[in-house]
Amino acid sequence: MYPYNYHRPTQVAEAVALFKASDDPMYLSGGMTLIPTMKQRLAAPTDLIDLSGIEEMSGLNATAEVVQVGAFTQHNVVARSAQVQATLPVLAQLAGLIGDNQVRNRGTIGGSVANSDPAADYPCAIVGLGATVVTQQRSISGDEFFKDLFETALEPGEIITRIDFPVPTRAAYRKFPNPASRYAVVGVMVADFSGSIRVGVTGAGPCAFRASGIEEVLNRELSADAVDGVEVPDAGFNSDLHASGEYRAHLVKIMAKRAVADLLHS
């Protein structure tokens, strides 16, 4: 790992000022992706701005309509939260499926979402539930947030401070994990908002996206069998040693069917 200057601000505005004053800075949240990347010298920031000292970025707040998660909240905090389990159980379940226990004790929701890894779990919840990504300067719709492979709508220096998840009538998440890394080869979130269905997909394409074709048929008929008739084109899908694009397109339908079956039994 190359040397870097380290900063630990206590306010969001201070973090942004440090970012603007640095040569080639990066924000550090839980570090579960960034630190291994730096160790491999695939990232070499001149300045690391550690967000762990900013108290307002941690913690949870749930009402009947919305679950607000501070960006620095660790995956295990979400997975084990009685509030989240009662209000938005699908989010607690999803958080408990990320990586492994040691990673869930350090990794944060803001770090995961800002990174936009094509196989990460949280982005699926952002698009599947239509969450709002809140930064120090604006609110970004979940549908507009993920742009491409490791690319988001965030501008340089912009910090995610909180994520607001609207509470659906019911929802389910299914993923086909890579057995070694536990990343999603494909993951699908199906959410029912009083009869209006949203379907989020991760793992299949360069970033998380909504499967509008599946949403369309599920809005007509909410059943696992209804998904059979949908064409999921694999154009632009990820293809690697773990799975071809064609296989991922197949998995999108299978995971969607399983999620619908779970949702109907919830």
Add this chain to the structure above:
Amino acid sequence: MKVSLTVNGRAEEVDVPTNTLLVDILRTNLGLTGTHVGCDTSQCGACTVHVNGGAVKSCTILAPQAEGLEVTTIEGIGTMDQLHPMQEAFRECHALQCGFCTPGMIMQAIDLVENHKDLDNCGIREGLEGNICRCTGYHNIVRAIQSVVDQG
């Protein structure tokens, strides 16, 4: 830079470059070589220690992030005369082959049992997904953890 932290109940201060890892502070600066470095890519779990009560990979924490942390390593959970119940169970069940992954396995197993009720064989195996035994000696590791669960 100077980093102050508490390790196994003792206040420590070390002076290290910012790009030092917590595992290197433990092993090199503090001489606590029970914590191992296996893969150094955050996958194998041999470097697992407890930070503020939860299992984490000490190869994926930077020295400046360790400021103020309460760290417990394998050296801090029992004594030679009185092993921690998880260590005793690993000994009793012969839950090791070469022993390299064992400290990390034990630290993760303690976190697992503390945070989950009614663990069964499947739950234990899932709970060990962040720890790799390259001898593939999982069977006795799972037996050891199960025996601790059964003892309540």
